[in-house]
Each structure stands twice: as structure tokens, then as C-alpha cells.
Amino acid sequence: MTQSNDLFSHRPTFSQNFANKKSSGYLDPSIxxxxxxxxxxxxNEAQYYTDGISNLRIENGALRLIATHEAQAGGYQYSSARIETKDKKSFLYGRIDVTAKLPKGVGTWPAIWLLPANDKYADLSSPDDLMRYKNGGEIDIVEAVGFEPNVVYGVAHTLSDTTDHPDGTGSYNAVKVPGNDSEFKTYSLLWTPDNMTFLVDGQSFFTYSKKTGADYKTWPFDQPFYMIINLAIGGTWGGMDISHFPNGIDDQSLPASLDIQSIYYYPYIGSSTKK
Incomplete structure (x- = not known):
């Protein structure tokens, strides 16, 4: 069941509409x-992130993060893009809508996700994203891997709620989304002080709720988070299909892109009509 719209403002306080930007436009460096x-x-991802236009550009009404098969610094054979709002823009509760078209091809690993902005609970000493969310949490609004075509995941990573996630760091659900690599779909997070609901095109497919008496080990989601958008190649999950490709990557599918049409954030305001 989708949460009531009364919980969220009908006016976004943050928006990025790339459909309105000219090709060859630039990302706002203040965001x-x-x-x-x-x-x-x-x-163990295979890509090297760059800021070049071959990997990141605005064109055809979308921000495009493009993975390519080309030699990079440090012996990397793949390049791609990652952007984030760390230290610039954060979110605490509210509705986030991201309209995106996911890449096609074995070895691609796109994600639109959130990490703690101020590391209220996380290990400040660790430069590793994976270790930081062990305490501070991670929210994957949408994550996918190319060897599972037209399937997307919504994930709430936590330290102790390890009931069903393969790496033992939280809970998730997956849903089939036909055409997600050929059409734009809207991936949403509805986040309140008590739960998070994940949706595709307005249809809920996963809800993670705060348990009675919960502490940060199962509910670290009471602090601001910043947004990350990236397209990884290969790695421990993205490159799992080694039965067909030695390194789990179909080089013939590259270049491949994660295209972002728009991002909107509607603040949480609670329900003034709740009975």
C-alpha cells in the first residue's frame, strides 16, 4: 500500500530536470x-571514473552516465561516471522521484542511492563505502545488474537487520520491470520517520519499517543522506556471470549508459488529515 500523499509536500524543494537542459550542458557544481x-x-569493480564527456554528458534530454571499454590510468580497461551531492545537498525524510533509463548488457551495475551526510553512526575512519554503511545505513532507491535483465532492487542496508540480504546487511525486494533499459521509468523512495517505501512508476514493491524500540543497528535512517548516481562495471555482483564471460562483462554491449531525465524531492510534512 502506497503511503498517503498527505505525508509529503506537493511542491518540490529540489529538482533537476535534464529534459529542459541543452545538449552539452553542465552539471551544477553547487549541487x-x-x-x-x-x-x-x-x-572489485572494473571501471575507472572520469569527468570526461565520453563518460558524462547531457544530451537528448537526459544526463547520461556512460560506461566504455577503453584503457584508463592504473591499468583499468573500463571507464564510467559517478556523481554525488556529498557536502552540497542532503535529504531527510520526504519523497524522492528519479526518472531514469537503465543500461543494457551483462556486467553493467547501475545504482541510484543514498549514504549518510554526516556519518552520525558510521565509521568515520573508513574510506570504504561498504564499511561506512555498516553502521550509518545505505538506501538503494534503485539498483540493478545486467545479467538479470529488467529486474530492479530496492534495498535498506543496516548493521543488524540481516534477514534476507545476500551480503548480510539489510533487507530488500526485487521486481520485474519490463522495458527498464529501453524506456524511462520513475523510481521513488517515500521516506518517513517510521518507514521507507520503494516504488516503480507509482507501484510499491518494497517497504522497510522501523521496529519498536529500534536503535541505529536496524534504523539508522533518522539523519540526512546525500545522493549518489553511478554506473559500475563488473565487480563482485555486477560481474557474477562468469559462465558466459570470463570477467563477467560483455564487452560487446559497451558503451552502455544510465540516463537520468529528472530528479524531484518533496519534503515530508506529516499528515494534517490523519484520523
Whole structure:
């Protein structure tokens, strides 16, 4: 059941509409940072992130994060893009709508996700994204892997709620979304002080709720989070299909892109009509 619209403002306080931007336009540097270098985690991803127009550009009414098969610094054979709002824009409760078209091809690993802005609970000493969310939490609004075509995941990563996630860090659900790599779909997070609901085109497919007496180990989601959008290649999950490709990556499917049409954030206001 989708949460009542009374819980969220009908007017966005943050928006990025790339459909209205001219091709060759630039990301707003007051909102977005473009990450350059290898992935800072233990996923063993194969890409090197760049800020070049071959990997990140606005065209045809979308922001495009493009993965390519080309030699990079440090011996990397793939390049791609990652952007984030860290230290610039954060979100605490509310509705986030991201309209996106996901990439096609074995080895692609796109994600639109959130990490703690101020690390209220997380391990400040760790540069590894995966270790930081062990305490501070992670919210995957949408995540997908190319070897599972037209399937998307919504995930609430936590330290102790390890009931059903394969890596033992939270809860998730997956849903079939036909055409998600050929058409734009809207992926939404409805986030309140008590639960998070994940949707595709307005249809709920996963809800994660705060348990009675919960602490940060199962509900670290009471603090601001910043947004990350990236397209990884290969790695521990994205590159799992080694039965068909030695490194889990179909080089013939590249270049492949994660296209973002728009992002809207509607603040949480509670319900003035709740009975």
C-alpha cells in the first residue's frame, strides 16, 4: 500500500530536470561533485571514473552516465561516471522521484542511492563505502545488474537487520520491470520517520519499517543522506556471470549508459488529515 500523499509536500524543494537542459550542458557544481578515480570500496569493480564527456554528458534530454571499454590510468580497461551531492545537498525524510533509463548488457551495475551526510553512526575512519554503511545505513532507491535483465532492487542496508540480504546487511525486494533499459521509468523512495517505501512508476514493491524500540543497528535512517548516481562495471555482483564471460562483462554491449531525465524531492510534512 502506497503511503498517503498527505505525508509529503506537493511542491518540490529540489529538482533537476535534464529534459529542459541543452545538449552539452553542465552539471551544477553547487549541487554535484564528479568523482574521478577507481571505486573506493571492496566491490572489485572494473571501471575507472572520469569527468570526461565520453563518460558524462547531457544530451537528448537526459544526463547520461556512460560506461566504455577503453584503457584508463592504473591499468583499468573500463571507464564510467559517478556523481554525488556529498557536502552540497542532503535529504531527510520526504519523497524522492528519479526518472531514469537503465543500461543494457551483462556486467553493467547501475545504482541510484543514498549514504549518510554526516556519518552520525558510521565509521568515520573508513574510506570504504561498504564499511561506512555498516553502521550509518545505505538506501538503494534503485539498483540493478545486467545479467538479470529488467529486474530492479530496492534495498535498506543496516548493521543488524540481516534477514534476507545476500551480503548480510539489510533487507530488500526485487521486481520485474519490463522495458527498464529501453524506456524511462520513475523510481521513488517515500521516506518517513517510521518507514521507507520503494516504488516503480507509482507501484510499491518494497517497504522497510522501523521496529519498536529500534536503535541505529536496524534504523539508522533518522539523519540526512546525500545522493549518489553511478554506473559500475563488473565487480563482485555486477560481474557474477562468469559462465558466459570470463570477467563477467560483455564487452560487446559497451558503451552502455544510465540516463537520468529528472530528479524531484518533496519534503515530508506529516499528515494534517490523519484520523
Amino acid at each position: 554535484w561533485s564528479i568523482i574521478v578515480g577507481p571505486a573506493q570500496n571492496s566491490n
